[in-house]
Amino acid sequence: xxxxxxxxxxxxxxxxxxxxxxxxxxxxxxxxxxxxxxxxxxxxxxxxxxxxxxxxxxxxxxxxxxxxxxxxxxxxxxxxxxxxxxxxxxxxxxxxxxxxxxxxxxxxxxxxxxxxxxxxxxxxxxxxxxxxxxxxxxxxxxxxxxxxxxxxxxxxxx
Amino acid sequence: xxxxxxxxxxxxxxxxxxxxxxxxxxxxxxxxxxxxxxxxxxxxxxxxxxxxxxxxxxxxxxxxxxxxxxxxxxxxxxxxxxxxxxxxxxxxx
Numbered sequence: 001x002x003x004x005x006x007x008x009x010x011x012x013x014x015x016x017x018x019x020x021x022x023x024x025x026x027x028x029x030x031x032x033x034x035x036x037x038x039x040x041x042x043x044x045x046x047x048x049x050x051x052x053x054x055x056x057x058x059x060x061x062x063x064x065x066x067x068x069x070x071x072x073x074x075x076x077x078x079x080x081x082x083x084x085x086x087x088x089x090x091x092x093x094x095x096x097x098x099x100x101x102x103x104x105x106x107x108x109x110x111x112x113x114x115x116x117x118x119x120x121x122x123x124x125x126x127x128x129x130x131x132x133x134x135x136x137x138x139x140x141x142x143x144x145x146x147x148x149x150x151x152x153x154x155x156x157x158x
Numbered sequence: 159x160x161x162x163x164x165x166x167x168x169x170x171x172x173x174x175x176x177x178x179x180x181x182x183x184x185x186x187x188x189x190x191x192x193x194x195x196x197x198x199x200x201x202x203x204x205x206x207x208x209x210x211x212x213x214x215x216x217x218x219x220x221x222x223x224x225x226x227x228x229x230x231x232x233x234x235x236x237x238x239x240x241x242x243x244x245x246x247x248x249x250x251x
Contacts, residue, residue: 043239046183046246052232060236067240104192108242111187121186146189153191 003148005155011095013148018090021083026141028076030110031068033117039109040065042116068109074099075106100156107145107152114142176249178231180224182215183244190216196241197223200234225250 001023002014015021032038037045044061047053082093095103118138120126128136182193190212197208201224214221224234231247238245 039242040239043242043244046244047235048246048248050249051178051247060239064236064239068242105242108187108192112185112242115185115187123186149189149192153189153195157195158191 003151005151006094009097009156010100011148011151011156013093013095015086015090015093018088020090021079021088023141023144024079024093025076027106027110027145028072028079030138030141030145031072031106031113033113038065039068039112068105071102071105072109074102095152095156097156100152104149104152104157107149111142111145111149114138175227177225178228178247179222179250180231180234180238181220181246181248182211182223182238183246184215184219185244188243193243196238196243200237200241 001016001020004012004014006012013024015024040061043064044053044056047056078095078099079093082091085091114120118135120139120142123139123143126139128139131139182197193212193215194205194208197203197211198205201208203211211221211223224231228247235245235247
């Protein structure tokens with residue numbers, strides 16, 4: 001997969017093989033971690049009792065959950081649409097400045113969920129060759145998502 | 159019958175409300191540039207100020223990024239969490 005900034009201030013991703021689409025679809029799949037509490041709940045759990053934890057759980061967490069789901073749905077739809085436009089073959093997908101944040105959010109949700117599941121911690125010293133196949137694949141996906149996030153931050157969002 | 163009149167008496171007292179701190183906590187996922195960007199966006203701080211706070215989060219595990227009235231603190235924490243930053247509020251000591 002190739003990624004490059006566009007003249008319009010966005011980012012273009014070029015899949016080089018039809019299987020690259022599966023990597024993009026994995027963003028949405030990774031963001032959902034059925035084995036653990038979802039992101040909105042985990043963030044809500046940081047609020048202490050004397051700071052209004054019960055109200056936070058009742059009023060704020062559902063709003064956050066909906067917001068995160070909407071962002072995933074937007075990115076998921078964009079990926080499926082790009083696959084259809086490319087007829088399932090290798091092709092481009094554009095991230096415009098207007099939808100850069102939902103993309104960043106979806107990638108972040110995926111990375112946070114992978115971290116919650118696999119507990120990689122700081123990644124500088126991790127050798128994926130020493131991880132189990134499942135952990136290594138998750139680690140490499142997380143690194144790929146991180147690379148796209150860095151490009152979004154540098155070329156689109158700032 | 160006694161000649162007495164009851165006079166109402168009111169007293170006013172003013173006490174400062176305890177401020178609330180907005181805390182951002184470190185995590186191994188959010189990129190440093192993103193944390194800086196979010197702090198700038200939500201609080202309107204310039205890049206230098208936001209970078210100092212981000213580095214506090216990174217090096218000390220947490221940073222007080224704002225202090226003030228509770229309602230506003232809750233609003234800011236909601237905004238930070240909407241941007242997926244680990245954040246909370248606590249009474250200032």
